Amino acid sequence: MSLPNFEQSLSQLIAIPSISSNLANEDQSNHQVISLLATWFESLGFTIEVTPVPNTRNKFNLLAKLGSGEGGLLLAGHSDTVAFDEIGWNSDPHKVKRKGGRLYGLGTCDMKGFFAFILQACQGLSVNKLTKPLYILATADEETTMAGARFFSQSQDIRPDAAIIGEPTNLKPVIMHKGYMSHKITVTGKSGHSSRPSAGINAIEIMHQVIGKLINLKSKLGLHYQNQAFDVQEPTLNLGVTRGGDSVNRICGQCELDIDIRSLPSMEDEEIIYWLTDALASVVEQYPGRIRIQELEPSSPSFHLEKNSNLAKLAEQLSHQSCCAVNYATEAPFIQKLASQTIVLGPGSIDQAHQPNEFLAEDQINTTLMILTQLINKYCLTQET
Incomplete structure (x- = not known):
């Protein structure tokens, strides 16, 4: 041939x-x-x-x-x-x-x-x-x-x-x-008419709190982990995709956020999951049963x-x-x-x-x-x- x-x-x-x-x-x-x-x-x-x-x-x-x-x-x-x-x-x-x-x-x-x-x-x-x-x-x-x-x-x-x-x-x-992992965070609220906010639970508002905790986590990871071999020396946390709501005059019943975390060689997956769950623990406690974290794809070490x-x-x-x-x-x-x-x-x-x-x-x-x-x-x- x-x-x-x-x-x-x-x-x-x-x-x-x-x-x-x-x-x-x-x-x-x-x-x-x-x-x-x-x-x-x-x-x-x-x-x-x-x-x-x-x-x-x-x-x-x-x-x-x-x-x-x-x-x-x-x-x-x-x-x-x-x-x-x-x-x-x-x-x-x-x-x-x-x-x-x-x-x-x-x-x-x-x-x-x-x-x-x-x-x-x-x-x-x-x-x-x-x-x-x-x-x-x-x-x-x-x-x-x-x-x-x-x-x-x-x-x-x-x-x-x-x-x-x-x-x-x-x-x-x-x-x-670096390693790579991605997760979906889903907030389940309660939909209703926007004229009566107290009749529903706005998932976007809860997600706002979640995002605040994640931004704080991003800063903490940078303080605790550094590797000068990389041009981006700290682990990164990216807020990649948000989805939520279906109508301007309805209380949002569900909101999703996709994130990725890129870890340094010294970090184990279990350690990163601990950081993530600990960061969101207070919001999860405030809204029991309404926040779910799930893996999007299998992590890469x-x-x-x-x-x-x-x-x-x-x-x-x-x-x-x-x-x-x-x-x-x-x-x-x-x-x-x-x-x-x-x-x-x-x-x-x-x-x-x-x-x-x-x-x-x-x-x-x-x-x-x-x-x-x-x-x-x-x-x-x-x-x-």
Whole structure:
């Protein structure tokens, strides 16, 4: 089988829609992307395992393996993209457009493009030359629930020496990121005619008190927790979405607030939940049975790899950039359960991710291929790890 070159493979991946969304009418299967990757890597001699991801809308993980034995290297990424607004795009999001030294398209940097790089780096590899296995992982639903990575970490028993997650970091090694959790706070009041306020209980007014407590909590978290490795050094609490009321002349009977909290690596989920429930305790006591807190999506843990680890040092050497911390979340904490030395390192910038006119800079192509080739040589072609 004749395999495509880098730009051809990138174009074929971008052409297949694979949007992940919490909205059923926008959510799309990644099966075609997984099938295309399976075809390519199988032609290179990899053994292929395609696995349905439970509790998803027809989503799949792919694990490709070349070679045998213990240890080795895992190159990982997600096969889905976020939704897009056509109005903001200057070109078709599902067609790669080259202009001004950039390759535009939905998923070029976040992060279907990483698989195009892996495909090129793997061509010419011979299983007879490998002393340790090379694994390629493509996951599902990273942009929503991270269901693919969660399931993979629970269902697989591979133990590679190192893992690289190719999120867009501008090829800067990321060894630390914040955790993420989201909650819905629902206030149930009692509706009635606005001319008789005493006949009802206004849910918006109660939510006003809830928001005040959350703003105080936000300040307290900043005072109690700091990490100078991050440019936003404190945990964050964001008031994201509010919904309430149905008519201007009715007392609001229900109000909802969606929040997210991004925690530092030193913080545990249980600790954050304690802070949240304690902050709202007085309002809950004042309005018994009217305030409910529920998880919106399963939380994603924070991630941390020691700066003096072998992989961190090697990544700095290959990239000529220092390791850093980022505020967003990735699949790294789930992959790290299988490969203790895990790092986030990939082409493209997070500034382009989730934005109209997402692009990959062409001047990163050769450097990315060089880094991947040297990582494969280090972990799969020699006995040293």
